[in-house]
Amino acid sequence: MYVAARSIGSSWLQRVRHRSVTWITSRSLVRAVPTHVPGRVSLLGKGLVLSSLSLLAIQSYRWKSKHAVVYASIKVEDVKEQADYLYGSGETEKLYEFLSQYKDSEDPEILWRMSRASRDLSLLGKISSDEKKRLVYESYNFAKKAMEINESCSAAHKWLAISLSDVGDYEGIKVKVGNAYHIKDHFQRAIQLNPKDATSIHLLGLWCYSFADLSWYQVKIAAALFATPPSSTFEEALIYFEKAEEVDPNFYSKNLLYLGKSFLKLKNKELAVLWLHKAKDYPARTEEDKEVHKEATQMLKSLGEKV
Template sequence: MSKLKVAVEPKKLQQVYLLPFVKSLKIFSFFGNDTLRQSAWMRKFSARPDEDVATRLDRLHERRRHDEVLELVRRRSERDEEPGLLWRKARALFFLGSSEPRGSDARLSRIVEAHEALESALLSRGDEDPEVHKWMAIVLDERSGLINLRQRLNAAPMVKYHLRRACDLNPRDFEAHYMLGTWYYQLCRLNWVQKLIAKYLITCELPNSSYKQAYKYLLQAHELRPRAMLSNVFFLGDTCFQIGHYFKARYYLNMAVDLKPRDDEERRFLAKALHLIKKLDRYDLSKNNVLFYNYESQSFNDV
């Protein structure tokens, strides 16, 4: 296995990171924090194929018995290059790594091994497997983020590529559409100061993004599993708010408020939804209906 260490940033750049307006960019993550990663929807990232071994691996995963997943995969070493086993191995390694302290060698080692398993899967007929691409996006974002911020931002286009492949290969995959919508949304939420820092201090060109693209995939996720996640409904409401479609923004935000939060992360989204609803009180929504319906009929071709 290749050895990787968390890169040490130059002293001048370390001092820049300490500035208050830079901190939010330094902890930037496309798919949320560790609390969100451990939530129920992340644990259920799996299809259930007919094969007995794959089914056993998925059941062990749902019970969080990730060490047993690795042991079962290792016992079937003669089939170790099968994409279906490799992405499940990577998934187990990801969750085992996520349980280690952030910045630790143990965490990075698990994630690097997961990335290598997925690379092997792509070389072993896995390019047509949506789960391989979905988990490559997750693991690649985590691996690059553990090294440093520059690596995470530079890896962003490849993360998007794998998520789009996952969505194209499996249009019914809620998680892939949710993550791709979140990817676009998080980039749109960066302010101009953060974008300048990324470009001139971190020397990284951010990929293009738009709220229309975020809306497209967040809406598809919502249609696949209505009200499944409070965060997805909130992102839809905030996306409509940001592009000035306040009538639809209130619709989604009211829906978010009606959902019962399941953890602290969702309680924070609930508070944000309530705050945005108060902002909407300033607008005359009766004049916004025509704009909303025109927006719905527009094409959402990606840039």
């Protein structure tokens, strides 16, 4: 299960006020669990195996040709394993530097990881505005290439949706709103390809919640740009938040928070309080978890609950 560490942004209605729109939430969403600690690009054990194969390959061109695919396959697996370890360890800069060696790869599994790494690096506070913009577009291009190479890669669709939302911040409101349709499509395709991906399910729920929560004047702004602007309901959002929880219980503090917020929007105070308490009690492992704890606590107090 992937879990990320930083928030991708605030709700759509908040971004409209600042001439940008963001639907997605956080690097706390996507984290891989490492199987062991690799050293350099070639792991020690597998590196020795590859060296042996290379020596034996000299004996026969036919033998060499036959095992070239095996070598490539092993190396790709090594790269993925190393990348996932660095990602799970929160080594954002090292991960980006490591994957940059493979930026010309044609393997979608490496490309979507490169998209994720570029985006994560863009979120670091010390990154300049110009560098952030470059990384945002780079992230989009990697995800797009991964999806074009393998349309059936669920992660490629997920990261294309996320990066597409980020790119919209530099393209203006009309492009941002127009991209919303494509963002939803890619999340839906990601879920279709991997029904057990709680992250994509949650993000689609957040997309629905954001558009359901638009005020009347924000709806008018969107309608002025498109004859049929994106829209949704809190009922639809709730379906995805509940589904994410069903697939992976307590996988993400923000999913618990939005379950509470959705039930509150639907006037079901009892269930809203239940999920808000769960969000408040979620272990605060990241800064985002702390923010969720704070918001859930404030909402419970406003509802007259003891916290």
